[in-house]
Amino acid sequence: MRFAPAALALSLLAAVTSSIGYTKNADPVDPRAQSLLDNGRALLARGDTAAATDSFEAALAVDPGYIGTYLALGDAARHSGLQGKAIHYYRVALDRDPNNLAAISGEGGAMVEKGALDKARRNLAKLEGLCGKTCSETQVLASTIARGPLPKVVSAQAVTPKPVVEAN
Numbered sequence: 001m002r003f004a005p006a007a008l009a010l011s012l013l014a015a016v017t018s019s020i021g022y023t024k025n026a027d028p029v030d031p032r033a034q035s036l037l038d039n040g041r042a043l044l045a046r047g048d049t050a051a052a053t054d055s056f057e058a059a060l061a062v063d064p065g066y067i068g069t070y071l072a073l074g075d076a077a078r079h080s081g082l083q084g085k086a087i088h089y090y091r092v093a094l095d096r097d098p099n100n101l102a103a104i105s106g107e108g109g110a111m112v113e114k115g116a117l118d119k120a121r122r123n124l125a126k127l128e129g130l131c132g133k134t135c136s137e138t139q140v141l142a143s144t145i146a147r148g149p150l151p152k153v154v155s156a157q158a159v160t161p162k163p164v165v166e167a168n
Helices: 004-020 031-046 050-060 067-081 081-096 101-114 117-131 136-147
Strands: none
Touching: 031 050, 031 067, 050 067, 067 081, 067 101, 081 101, 101 117, 101 136, 117 136
16 A cells, blocks of 8 residues: 555556657648649649659658658559559558558558459548548548449550451
8 A cells, every 4th residue: 555656656657658659749841842742732733743743752852751742642643543653652651650541541542443442441441440431531432442443454465356367
């Protein structure tokens, strides 16, 4: 009984100290990088994915720690039809912030477009656990899954006709 106050104080200290590790200190984005990101988003909205990607990569060089840049690069890669590259960028963002809703949703959408519906459904379940069925990221991913994967592009060599020999 005489050690109860000391044990309580130590456990309180341990709880406070361990909770400090879970707090997120969101570093503000460099204003130069924010300007490049805004420019890139405007270019992406106009459909100029190559210039938007260049702008996003410049923002990444200015501020390599900002997660929003990786999300923007993932979005640009998806618009270019490079779902594998988009998944890479979303996973880099998820390595830095495992509960980033936009990264989970973007990765799931890229997986759907690539044809990996089971993995996309896992991302949807994770989103529903984090923010519920009513948040925008969950609804976007659910509608993407309902729409299904992108149609496969077939090369001209894959559909060359077989020569037919006919008798005269």
